[in-house]
Amino acid sequence: MINNMEIPDPFATFVAHKYANFKGMTYDFFGKEWRLKAACCGEELYAPNKKTMNKIRLYHTRNECLGGY
Numbered sequence: 001m002i003n004n005m006e007i008p009d010p011f012a013t014f015v016a017h018k019y020a021n022f023k024g025m026t027y028d029f030f031g032k033e034w035r036l037k038a039a040c041c042g043e044e045l046y047a048p049n050k051k052t053m054n055k056i057r058l059y060h061t062r063n064e065c066l067g068g069y
């Protein structure tokens with residue numbers, strides 16, 4: 001931690017706080033995509049925006065995920 005040269009990006013910090021309310025969904029500033037750790041199985045899902053993320057999450061839970069079964 002002493003040698004951490006990274007300076008926090010004020011804009012990134014702002015956006016992170018702005019979107020902190022979206023439960024479980026975080027924005028990857030480097031990959032420029034949304035990341036969600038699926039509640040059903042812990043698998044990580046990625047999407048370019050929140051709308052797509054919701055579609056991917058629904059598709060995952062309905063069609064892909066075998067967690068809990």
Ligand SMILES: [Zn+2]
Pocket residue numbers: 038039040041042043060061065066067
């Ligand atoms: Zn799952």
